[in-house]
Amino acid sequence: MKLLSITVPCYNSEAYMRHCIDSLLPGGDEVEIIIVDDGSTKDATPQIADEYAAKYPNIVKVIHQENKGHGGAVNTGIENATGLYFKVVDSDDWVDEASYKKILRALERIVRGPETVDVVFSNYVYEKEGADRKRVMRYTFSFPQDMVFGWDTMKPLGPAHYVLMHSVIFRTGLLHECGLELPEHTFYVDNLYVFEPFPYVRKMYYVNANFYRYYIGRPDQSVQEDVMAKRIDQQINVNNMMIDYFSNVRLTGNCKRFMTHSLGIIMIVTSMMLIRIDTPESLEMKTELWKNLKKKCPGIYNDIRYTTMGRAMHAWGKGGRKLVQYGYKIVNKVYGFN
Numbered sequence: 001m002k003l004l005s006i007t008v009p010c011y012n013s014e015a016y017m018r019h020c021i022d023s024l025l026p027g028g029d030e031v032e033i034i035i036v037d038d039g040s041t042k043d044a045t046p047q048i049a050d051e052y053a054a055k056y057p058n059i060v061k062v063i064h065q066e067n068k069g070h071g072g073a074v075n076t077g078i079e080n081a082t083g084l085y086f087k088v089v090d091s092d093d094w095v096d097e098a099s100y101k102k103i104l105r106a107l108e109r110i111v112r113g114p115e116t117v118d119v120v121f122s123n124y125v126y127e128k129e130g131a132d133r134k135r136v137m138r139y140t141f142s143f144p145q146d147m148v149f150g151w152d153t154m155k156p157l158g159p160a161h162y163v164l165m166h167s168v169i170f171r172t173g174l175l176h177e178c179g180l181e182l183p184e185h186t187f188y189v190d191n192l193y194v195f196e197p198f199p200y201v202r203k204m205y206y207v208n209a210n211f212y213r214y215y216i217g218r219p220d221q222s223v224q225e226d227v228m229a230k231r232i233d234q235q236i237n238v239n240n241m242m243i244d245y246f247s248n249v250r251l252t253g254n255c256k257r258f259m260t261h262s263l264g265i266i267m268i269v270t271s272m273m274l275i276r277i278d279t280p281e282s283l284e285m286k287t288e289l290w291k292n293l294k295k296k297c298p299g300i301y302n303d304i305r306y307t308t309m310g311r312a313m314h315a316w317g318k319g320g321r322k323l324v325q326y327g328y329k330i331v332n333k334v335y336g337f338n
Contacts, residue, residue: 007077014043039067040124071182071189100208124166129217143206
């Protein structure tokens with residue numbers, strides 16, 4: 001059995017997928033690379049995927065499917081994974097080789113150890129095109145390093161810290177146990193990927209390594225601001241799915257606090273985009289989003305609404321919205337997240 005399965009969703013990824021896959025090959029026979037060709041038709045993505053499978057038959061597996069979107073490709077990867085642990089690496093991103101080897105050694109120790117670890121965290125780097133300094137998302141102040149820990153041991157994440165798909169390696173069995181199935185043909189489902197499994201998580205591990213390199217710079221990327229504005233309905237849809245999920249699970253302690261923080265981050269991201277669109281329709285959408293949270297999760301609504309950022313999202317009038325947008329530009333300049 002493989003130690004780690006890595007799924008690479010590919011959709012017309014000819015221009016950059018080789019860089020991604022080449023960065024994963026140093027994992028050797030301990031790793032299974034599952035390339036999911038998600039109905040690519042405009043370039044040589046299927047042929048490139050098959051080329052790698054032919055050259056590295058013990059490492060690379062290729063699945064060709066009709067287009068199902070990013071969520072559908074991740075679902076396919078989970079269904080076909082044989083590794084003990086599971087990671088998603090998008091085809092325009094890559095991993096750092098030295099950190100990769102550190103992660104694999106940690107997974108080996110975990111597998112040999114007495115406790116079952118459900119999720120392994122590591123750092124990710126914003127590889128923003130043209131940026132002189134690359135921002136790193138670390139968790140050194142929140143998670144104990146190089147040891148198994150539970151919810152009672154972790155500290156709260158800071159206001160600007162959050163867990164993305166890039167941060168996590170899940171135990172494959174956990175993803176099956178929690179019944180994770182991401183929506184097809186929907187953008188921004190990675191927010192669900194790092195949300196729905198956590199009520200099932202009991203034991204965690206953090207490797208302080210800058211493993212995942214998150215590329216920002218393609219004009220058609222889903223996280224680009226103008227693209228997000230065009231797809232704001234899908235962002236709202238995913239946000240409401242998170243609210244619905246939260247309303248149907250029983251949480252306590254640090255797990256509840258962790259998931260409240262995660263939901264709060266997405267509430268702020270969605271609200272900020274609606275404020276930046278700044279039309280009567282978008283502002284009404286923001287109002288309805290917060291009403292939905294208040295209706296379904298009233299306690300969580302209070303926890304998020306009355307934070308500093310929650311209050312800012314409800315700043316009154318045009319002047320208040322301009323101030324919020326100015327703050328957004330400053331934060332984006334510092335972190336370079338789109």
